[in-house]
Amino acid sequence: MHMRKITKAFCVALSMMMLVNVAGFDVLASETDGTVEAGADAAGTQGGSDAVQGDTPNGEDSSDDKQENDGKEPQAPSENPDTPDGDNTDKSGSGIETPDVSGVDNGKEPADEPKVPEEGVQPEQTVAEPEAPVEALEAVKAQEITSLTAKPVAGSKEQMEITWQAAQGRTYTLVVKDGNNEVLNRSGLTSGKEIVTVTPGKRYDITVTEDIEDDPGTDTIPAILLLSPSVKVTADDSSVKLSWEAVAGADSYAVIYGGKTETATGTSHIIKNPADVSKFEVKAVCTLKDADGREYPYESAAGAAALEKKPAQVTDLSGIDGDKSAILTWSKAARAESYIVYRYNASSKKWEAVKKGVTGLTYTDKNLSAGKKYQYRVAAVNNGGRGELSDKITISVKKTPGTKVRTIGYKATVKSRAPLFTSKSSKKRVKYLKKGTKVTTIDYGRARYQIKLSNGKTYWISKDRLTFRASVWTKKDYSTKVKEDFVNKKGYKSKTKYLIWISQYTQRVIIYKGSKKHWKMIRSCRCATGTHNFKTPKGIFKIFRKEKGWFYKSTYEKPVVRFKSRNAFHSRIHNYKGGYADATIGRPKSKGCVRLYDEDIQFIYKKCPIGTTVVSH
Numbered sequence: 001m002h003m004r005k006i007t008k009a010f011c012v013a014l015s016m017m018m019l020v021n022v023a024g025f026d027v028l029a030s031e032t033d034g035t036v037e038a039g040a041d042a043a044g045t046q047g048g049s050d051a052v053q054g055d056t057p058n059g060e061d062s063s064d065d066k067q068e069n070d071g072k073e074p075q076a077p078s079e080n081p082d083t084p085d086g087d088n089t090d091k092s093g094s095g096i097e098t099p100d101v102s103g104v105d106n107g108k109e110p111a112d113e114p115k116v117p118e119e120g121v122q123p124e125q126t127v128a129e130p131e132a133p134v135e136a137l138e139a140v141k142a143q144e145i146t147s148l149t150a151k152p153v154a155g156s157k158e159q160m161e162i163t164w165q166a167a168q169g170r171t172y173t174l175v176v177k178d179g180n181n182e183v184l185n186r187s188g189l190t191s192g193k194e195i196v197t198v199t200p201g202k203r204y205d206i207t208v209t210e211d212i213e214d215d216p217g218t219d220t221i222p223a224i225l226l227l228s229p230s231v232k233v234t235a236d237d238s239s240v241k242l243s244w245e246a247v248a249g250a251d252s253y254a255v256i257y258g259g260k261t262e263t264a265t266g267t268s269h270i271i272k273n274p275a276d277v278s279k280f281e282v283k284a285v286c287t288l289k290d291a292d293g294r295e296y297p298y299e300s301a302a303g304a305a306a307l308e309k310k311p312a313q314v315t316d317l318s319g320i321d322g323d324k325s326a327i328l329t330w331s332k333a334a335r336a337e338s339y340i341v342y343r344y345n346a347s348s349k350k351w352e353a354v355k356k357g358v359t360g361l362t363y364t365d366k367n368l369s370a371g372k373k374y375q376y377r378v379a380a381v382n383n384g385g386r387g388e389l390s391d392k393i394t395i396s397v398k399k400t401p402g403t404k405v406r407t408i409g410y411k412a413t414v415k416s417r418a419p420l421f422t423s424k425s426s427k428k429r430v431k432y433l434k435k436g437t438k439v440t441t442i443d444y445g446r447a448r449y450q451i452k453l454s455n456g457k458t459y460w461i462s463k464d465r466l467t468f469r470a471s472v473w474t475k476k477d478y479s480t481k482v483k484e485d486f487v488n489k490k491g492y493k494s495k496t497k498y499l500i501w502i503s504q505y506t507q508r509v510i511i512y513k514g515s516k517k518h519w520k521m522i523r524s525c526r527c528a529t530g531t532h533n534f535k536t537p538k539g540i541f542k543i544f545r546k547e548k549g550w551f552y553k554s555t556y557e558k559p560v561v562r563f564k565s566r567n568a569f570h571s572r573i574h575n576y577k578g579g580y581a582d583a584t585i586g587r588p589k590s591k592g593c594v595r596l597y598d599e600d601i602q603f604i605y606k607k608c609p610i611g612t613t614v615v616s617h
Contacts (some may be wrong), residue, residue, distance in 0.1 A: 166192030201248025409472030
């Protein structure tokens with residue numbers, strides 16, 4: 001609003017100045033022609049004089065005086081009111097400026113002097129005259145299409161990104177062909193980038209055309225999408241082996257490691273002594289040619305593999321002899337993926353690998369010679385290489401006791417005159433033995449023992465008629481086949497996938513895995529059962545309780561797995577201060593429990609669930 005007032009006042013002042021100039025021009029024209037009338041109104045002449053001179057210095061009316069320019073050319077009013085010729089300052093000394101109204105008395109107060117626009121307010125702009133119409137532009141010509149490329153979309157197995165140099169304001173058509181078959185046609189593209197779906201390993205021809213009818217700009221390239229190889233890496237003491245599956249469309253492969261790049265044409269590559277290198281990459285590579293013979297190289301994203309830290313040393317290696325075999329067991333080694341079993345060759349005086357790639361914690365070395373001794377070591381392996389060899393153990397392969405399985409026997413003396421029977425359930429007495437007769441038991445059942453007399457004949461006698469003097473057992477072991485045939489032909493079953501046989505005659509605990517009539521031996525352990533005075537019970541039982549241990553004043557046994565009342569599997573007897581109070585294994589020595597090496601009782605404690613069948617024979 002303030003700006004409008006300023007503009008209005010400025011326009012009024014400008015109009016008055018124009019009127020004064022016109023009036024002065026008329027007066028001059030009349031004088032020149034000699035047509036000025038006598039007796040003209042002096043007030044009008046004064047008005048023209050006021051337009052030039054303004055008020056006199058003393059403020060008096062100057063109507064009776066002659067014009068200072070009488071007889072001369074009149075001077076035009078000054079365009080700049082601040083110049084000396086147009087000085088409008090009040091000479092009376094009042095200090096008040098008198099506005100120049102150009103001598104026009106229109107009966108109104110003089111308009112306000114225009115003010116300077118306030119800061120930040122823009123003056124009104126005049127409208128520019130329209131420009132003259134321009135001539136029509138020349139017809140747009142096609143430009144050469146450059147920088148056409150194709151590359152895989154990161155993280156995708158079926159997409160490629162097509163890019164080219166696009167000009168502003170232009171549109172393009174993208175065509176993708178598989179041989180002579182057009183699989184994609186997109187027009188009106190402006191960004192110079194497009195994502196297309198393709199089949200990995202197949203060649204395509206990519207064409208980009210500008211959307212102009214006359215002489216279109218065109219470019220065509222061959223393209224292929226190569227998938228990243230899935231790489232595996234393994235190492236030994238002197239080399240690293242990389243392997244991968246073939247990538248469709250690949251001509252070769254680039255193997256990258258430690259700042260080096262090597263070319264492989266197959267699906268594996270061996271690197272000799274790559275010191276201090278743990279990361280390896282493989283890229284699939286292919287080179288295509290267009291119709292003019294130009295080459296276009298393509299490569300996949302890198303497939304990477306890294307070497308792990310070597311596994312820890314194998315510990316707790318133990319073993320027993322079997323039927324012309326050695327059965328080895330050990331504890332799991334940290335970072336191990338598999339194991340190698342070594343046997344010492346006395347002829348070459350070297351440790352030779354007899355089995356690689358063992359994934360379990362046990363191995364049976366077969367076809368050995370009875371009566372010979374064998375030494376073994378085991379090492380853990382992962383893709384970073386082989387860990388340290390375990391401590392060595394020695395196993396003596398003994399002859400087996402035959403194919404017939406029997407139970408532990410006892411040397412006994414008849415307490416008093418005792419009847420003999422033909423079976424464990426017969427009620428018919430066939431003979432009597434006198435007090436003091438010495439016998440050997442060979443079987444048991446229904447509170448009776450089967451005894452063998454010195455003449456070789458066998459009978460059954462009541463348990464209460466005997467005084468037991470010693471145990472009858474063997475250091476020999478049954479073959480694996482005999483052990484498996486025994487439990488499978490007997491038809492033993494278990495509520496779990498494990499079954500345990502305590503062979504008291506051979507002082508072994510055999511652990512099976514499987515199901516009824518399909519049991520496979522997985523572990524055979526030396527043990528110590530009860531003596532003739534504290535017999536380990538015979539029969540079929542089940543694991544019903546597990547305990548961390550039995551702890552006494554100066555000794556302890558841990559862990560404990562109970563199968564009948566207080567009869568249990570447990571460790572040898574440990575001293576709190578270290579060592580063992582009784583470490584006997586391999587012959588009857590306990591008070592009815594079954595003692596085992598630490599690694600064997602740990603296996604039963606961790607692996608065999610409550611409910612597992614235990615056959616004590």
